[in-house]
Amino acid sequence: MSVTDRRAALTDATGCGAELFAQVDASAFDAEAAADLSENVFGVFSLPLGAATNFTINGTDVLVPMATEEASVIAAASNAARMARPQGGFSTSSTRPLMQAQIQLINIADPHAARTRILERQSEIIDLANAVDPKLVEVGGGVTDLEVRLVEARSTTYVLVHLLVDVRDAMGANAVNTMAEAVSSAVAAIAEGDALLRILTNKADRRLARARAVFDKELLGGEEVVDNILHAYELAAADPYRAATHNKGIMNGVSAVVLATGNDTRAVEAGAHSHAVVDGRYSSLSRFEKNAAGDLVGTLEMPMPVGLVGGATKVHPAARAGLRIAEVTTAQDLGEIIVAVGLAQNLAALRVLATEGVQRGHMSLHAKNLAASVGASAEEAEIIVDRLIEEKAFRFDRAESLLAELRSGGAR
Structure with a gap:
């Protein structure tokens, strides 16, 4: 879809009108407004704001706002959520705030x-x-x-x-x-x-949110893929070097939603990583098992200190828009959505690692960023992306040389 078509789809799904999208445009939050949130402000830094799809949480379909510059994050979360839908999606719960x-x-x-x-x-x-x-x-x-x-x-x-x-x-x-x-x-x-x-203390271990989902083994790719995902998880549970990257994959999703709703990414990240230390050893935040039917069951419990009032949640126009898209009414609702996204993001990463490897899908999307970064037009970018994927040469200098060849009439 084009950006215009995506906005129309969001309007149909949430009832939000054109005024919501005016809130998320960069011009809606100028430097003067930003100066009330920080110090020595001289401008505004923007990130791509997208919506993750396919999420069913406690029986309700949810569109999830995510602010991230990392290629494949939103697509991966949406794909994992799709694999959980046949089994009812995500079940969530939380403690008192x-x-x-x-x-x-x-x-x-x-x-x-x-x-x-x-x-x-x-x-x-x-x-x-x-x-x-x-x-x-x-x-x-x-x-x-x-x-x-x-x-x-x-x-x-x-x-x-x-x-x-x-x-x-x-x-x-x-x-x-x-x-x-x-x-x-x-x-x-x-x-x-x-x-x-x-x-x-940012060790918010009295304010926990939990998510659980069953991922269909056939949609994952079969029994062997399920077993390989379990091997990948077990390494993260046993080895802190792997656990750091495993948990970073969870936080790819978590931090993107926290940021999109105007909450404190540093507080959530601090709470998450401190919670991953059990008996003095850093380990996986998530847990994966195989159920009696051979499907993969994932669970995630982590601190979730987020709010709907105060700070940027009320001041930043894009944060207000993000909360409207998610249609949450309490901070606990928001925390549970965020943890569901973290679990989906984790599963998506494990599946890729257990099958084709991280580079194929991630770097294909990265190729689009490379084409844009060298100044390619939309038509030129399409050709450059195809060539970068074909050559498996995901480098700025190669994108730059392909653009030069195109404009000299040499590359097709």
Whole structure:
């Protein structure tokens, strides 16, 4: 489809009109508007914004906005989602949207006793924190619990107070940071020490989203392909060198949706990679098995600190458009969609690796980027792409020489 036709298809599917597409055009977010989000702004950096198709999530068809410059990501996610459709698509679930703030207490003479003193006054501390954000409490959020940990460091024992905060439909960083700062003096006085760090942790292991899907063995390519995918997964589960790339494949999809909806890619990535460490060893975030029918079953559980309110989700016009395309109503809905995309992206990568190898499909799409980067017209690009694929020469200098040959009448 042309871009115009794609916009028409999105309008038919979601009911969004022309005003939505005006939001995603680069001119809709100029440098003056961007200056409110960052510092020393002199321009705006744009990325391709596409929609992943074929996703059925909890029985509902979903179009998923994805912002990415990497060739094949959106196509791969859409293809994997197609393979899950015969078995009902993706089933998802999630925990409450709990984020944690840490208060680091130093200069504590009796850390074990200090921990007990803090826990004795737990209700008082929780009430003090919740008084900082009555609106959050009014909508059902706020501090739900308090935990105290002792961390043995090189030179001393730190007392760490964790505030567990239900942040509702926000990502939550500002809310939990404000609460931590508000109660830190009182907590330090109870512990008979001093408060130092007062900030959220991005190890958001109390805010998890899960996705599960059954991928049809015949659509995958048969029993041998299923077995090869399992071998690829098992290597990622056992070897941190492979796991790093395996999980990067998951994040190709996850980060693209997080970015397209105006959320914090760095927070989600930090939470994901910390969650991949189990008993001190970095491993696969996802799990794959074969069911009794011989189909491939994939599951993915990971932290998902995303929101629908605050930050760029409300300010950036393309982020607002992305949320409308996804038709989500809560942050938990959005988190579950993102994890489903991560699982689809992971399966797509494993299937390619277990069959034809990554270069064939990925580099074919990369050839289009090469043709564009050397300044080829649409007609010239078609010829250059065919030649690059035929020669398996996916290099800028070869694309450049082919364009020169075309314009001199030598290449056909």
